[in-house]
Amino acid sequence: MKTYHTHQRTSLLSFLKENSDKAFTIEEIIASLSEPISQSTVYRLMQKLVEENLVHRTVKGNSRSFVYQYISDEKCENHLHMKCTDCGKVYHLDSGVTSIIQNNIKSNTSFEIDSHTVLLGKCGDCK
Numbered sequence: 001m002k003t004y005h006t007h008q009r010t011s012l013l014s015f016l017k018e019n020s021d022k023a024f025t026i027e028e029i030i031a032s033l034s035e036p037i038s039q040s041t042v043y044r045l046m047q048k049l050v051e052e053n054l055v056h057r058t059v060k061g062n063s064r065s066f067v068y069q070y071i072s073d074e075k076c077e078n079h080l081h082m083k084c085t086d087c088g089k090v091y092h093l094d095s096g097v098t099s100i101i102q103n104n105i106k107s108n109t110s111f112e113i114d115s116h117t118v119l120l121g122k123c124g125d126c127k
């Protein structure tokens with residue numbers, strides 16, 4: 001059972017990794033894959049990847065559809081993220097900017113911001 005869907009999982013994951021600066025709906029993922037994978041399989045695999053914290057899932061704007069984006073890298077431990085509430089895309093904040101923000105808030109309030117904090121707002125494309 002362990003190797004079940006491993007191949008599909010690998011191609012799904014590598015596609016998301018290569019496009020980690022974008023967020024996709026399930027339909028877009030299926031359309032972009034080089035090999036056909038059934039929708040139910042993609043749903044199931046994405047569910048797993050979300051549970052494993054490899055993929056970030058957000059609601060797209062006011063719609064009911066979800067968008068998925070590859071997010072987990074060791075690199076992501078050290079910076080804050082910004083999430084667009086319209087398109088659901090997650091942006092990685094530069095670690096330099098992150099420490100400026102963290103240090104500023106810390107010296108003003110002695111509050112230490114967790115680096116997993118996600119700032120919400122609107123991205124340049126959605127403004």
Ligand SMILES: [Zn+2]
Nearest residue numbers: 075076081092
């Ligand atoms: Zn990141």
Ligand SMILES: [Zn+2]
Nearest residue numbers: 084087123126
């Ligand atoms: Zn946006």
